[in-house]
Amino acid sequence: MRLAFILSEIGSGLRRNLSMVVSVILVTFVSLTFVGAAGMLQMQINQMKGYWYDKVQVAIFLCSDGSTAPSCASGPVTPEQQQGLNALLESPSVAQYINDFQFESRDEAYKHFKDQFSNSPIVDSVTPDQLPASFRINMKDPQKYQIISETFSSQPGVETVIDQRQLLERLFSVMNGASLVAVGIAGVMIVCAILLIATTIRLSAFSRRRETGIMRLVGASKTVIQLPFILEGVIAAVIGAALASGTLWAVAQFFLGDYMSRQYPDTAFISSGQTLILAPALLILGGSLAGISSLLTLRRYLRV
Amino acid sequence: MPCRVLRAMIRFENVTKVYDQKARPALDSINLEIDRGEFAFLVGASGSGKSTFLRLVLKEDRATSGAVYVAGQNVARISSWRVPRLRRGIGVVFQDFRLLPQKNVFANVAFAMQVIGKSRSVIRDTVPEVLKTVGLEGKEHRMPHELSGGEQQRVAIARAVVNRPGILLADEPTGNLDPTTSMGIMGVLDKINQNGTTVVMATHDDDIVNEMRKRVVELKNGVVIRDEARALYTSMIPVVGQSRRLKDASGRETPDGGLPGTGAEGEVQR
Numbered sequence: 001m002r003l004a005f006i007l008s009e010i011g012s013g014l015r016r017n018l019s020m021v022v023s024v025i026l027v028t029f030v031s032l033t034f035v036g037a038a039g040m041l042q043m044q045i046n047q048m049k050g051y052w053y054d055k056v057q058v059a060i061f062l063c064s065d066g067s068t069a070p071s072c073a074s075g076p077v078t079p080e081q082q083q084g085l086n087a088l089l090e091s092p093s094v095a096q097y098i099n100d101f102q103f104e105s106r107d108e109a110y111k112h113f114k115d116q117f118s119n120s121p122i123v124d125s126v127t128p129d130q131l132p133a134s135f136r137i138n139m140k141d142p143q144k145y146q147i148i149s150e151t152f153s154s155q156p157g158v159e160t161v162i163d164q165r166q167l168l169e170r171l172f173s174v175m176n177g178a179s180l181v182a183v184g185i186a187g188v189m190i191v192c193a194i195l196l197i198a199t200t201i202r203l204s205a206f207s208r209r210r211e212t213g214i215m216r217l218v219g220a221s222k223t224v225i226q227l228p229f230i231l232e233g234v235i236a237a238v239i240g241a242a243l244a245s246g247t248l249w250a251v252a253q254f255f256l257g258d259y260m261s262r263q264y265p266d267t268a269f270i271s272s273g274q275t276l277i278l279a280p281a282l283l284i285l286g287g288s289l290a291g292i293s294s295l296l297t298l299r300r301y302l303r304v
Numbered sequence: 305m306p307c308r309v310l311r312a313m314i315r316f317e318n319v320t321k322v323y324d325q326k327a328r329p330a331l332d333s334i335n336l337e338i339d340r341g342e343f344a345f346l347v348g349a350s351g352s353g354k355s356t357f358l359r360l361v362l363k364e365d366r367a368t369s370g371a372v373y374v375a376g377q378n379v380a381r382i383s384s385w386r387v388p389r390l391r392r393g394i395g396v397v398f399q400d401f402r403l404l405p406q407k408n409v410f411a412n413v414a415f416a417m418q419v420i421g422k423s424r425s426v427i428r429d430t431v432p433e434v435l436k437t438v439g440l441e442g443k444e445h446r447m448p449h450e451l452s453g454g455e456q457q458r459v460a461i462a463r464a465v466v467n468r469p470g471i472l473l474a475d476e477p478t479g480n481l482d483p484t485t486s487m488g489i490m491g492v493l494d495k496i497n498q499n500g501t502t503v504v505m506a507t508h509d510d511d512i513v514n515e516m517r518k519r520v521v522e523l524k525n526g527v528v529i530r531d532e533a534r535a536l537y538t539s540m541i542p543v544v545g546q547s548r549r550l551k552d553a554s555g556r557e558t559p560d561g562g563l564p565g566t567g568a569e570g571e572v573q574r
């Protein structure tokens with residue numbers, strides 16, 4: 001009975017305050033979309049880092065069947081060449097610059113590739129023998145990349161030496177900057193959302209002061225009096241959060257998935273499914289912001 | 305003594321209420337007892353403190369000093385989450401009815417039961433019964449604007465008593481009504497009082513008070529200047545300042561500053 005009563009009170013409150021409720025929905029929608037966009041940028045950065053990015057700085061790719069580099073003219077790397085490279089990495093002249101190194105076989109390379117590009121159409125057209133084996137090196141000082149490059153580029157069986165970090169670091173700093181901007185806009189919008197929710201709840205409490213006055217006089221509990229107002233704000237904010245989650249999903253599905261991954265086939269993009277991880281966070285964030293701001297407003301403007 | 309404490313439904317001990325430090329107190333050292341089942345008029349000019357008295361009973365405001373007991377319980381000691389329980393034991397009606405305009409008669413009365421979680425079936429059984437008590441049979445589906453002032457006040461009374469409170473407070477309930485209609489309302493209040501509810505009614509309607517011949521407590525500038533059983537609106541006894549001894553309902557003299565209520569703390573139920 002009491003639940004049915006509270007629900008009908010919420011319904012009438014939402015109807016009576018429709019334009020305000022719609023603006024709360026829109027403001028939380030926009031603010032949480034920016035929060036989610038920042039989250040998506042970070043996820044995209046992680047996706048592009050792939051398996052090795054945080055572990056090593058330099059990769060020495062070995063010649064494979066499909067290598068076209070002049071240094072691979074004699075065909076794929078032989079086991080002897082590979083052992084020679086291993087010995088060179090362990091020799092004191094090189095070892096002093098590196099923390100450690102790992103060997104990535106073709107099968108491992110294929111596995112890591114599949115993980116990183118799981119969302120891209122390219123994954124189906126690649127086979128293990130198209131991917132080179134490599135040594136992955138964790139440098140003591142990443143600035144000493146030149147030394148490794150000079151030592152290994154001319155070694156037999158080496159196709160190329162790449163400083164992976166340098167390739168991606170500038171892009172990541174741009175994306176991190178964009179994340180910060182998104183977080184900044186989100187912050188301002190969240191302040192707007194909180195103020196708007198507070199105003200909406202205040203108006204709602206004012207327009208229903210006759211009901212709440214009677215409820216108080218006949219001994220309704222604080223919960224019964226306040227809950228419809230709080231839930232009114234929370235429901236509006238949760239709808240906004242759901243719209244934001246849907247928007248992020250659509251961006252990943254249609255913009256990244258369909259358009260961007262066709263434009264940049266060699267870049268790994270996050271999948272639309274991954275963005276759904278953000279949805280619960282946005283729903284909880286929106287709901288709790290609305291709940292807290294409603295509660296604080298009611299403490300000032302609704303006598304119980 | 306303990307017997308008297310138990311009998312008192314409302315008890316004011318040296319109660320002073322100051323709203324504004326610069327003005328005189330709204331109530332000034334009030335000592336008063338209203339017994340279970342009693343009907344008492346609170347009379348006095350506008351601004352004499354009648355509404356303030358009723359607000360203190362409801363714990364709508366805090367006494368500046370002194371203690372207010374309702375059913376043996378010091379209201380100052382009731383924690384805020386238990387105030388609703390106190391108010392469930394007290395019905396209130398006002399001069400301006402305070403009905404919900406978009407709800408019909410039945411829904412207005414049912415509202416008071418819904419918000420404290422009464423079940424649908426209990427509501428369906430109780431509301432028609434209470435509407436019958438206040439003389440509104442067959443008008444369940446009228447909207448408030450389709451009712452006369454007297455009928456609206458009957459709805460308000462029905463709402464106030466539908467949860468069977470032990471006390472009914474009425475703040476100038478006939479203030480907006482013509483004399484004939486007012487007498488009808490008094491009949492309803494009297495009937496509710498006969499059923500065992502303690503009724504305290506603030507009014508400055510002398511005809512009603514004279515007609516009813518109930519206990520009259522007269523306030524002036526926040527001070528009780530008269531307390532007479534079966535009395536008239538204006539005193540028959542010449543008043544000499546405030547030194548005159550006050551009498552309670554049974555005609556006994558009320559000593560000033562009685563002992564604090566030590567009796568059992570009961571529910572406000574009749």
Ligand SMILES: Nc1ncnc2c1ncn2[C@@H]1O[C@H](COP(=O)(O)OP(=O)(O)O)[C@@H](O)[C@H]1O
Pocket residue numbers: 323324329330348349350351352353354355356357
């Ligand atoms: N909320 C309030 N704030 C300040 N003063 C008040 C308030 N309520 C009542 N008063 C003052 O207290 C005195 C008693 O008022 P009230 O109890 O309403 O009298 P009555 O109901 O007998 O007309 C008056 O002087 C009034 O101005």
Ligand SMILES: [Mg+2]
Pocket residue numbers: 354355356475
């Ligand atoms: Mg008054």
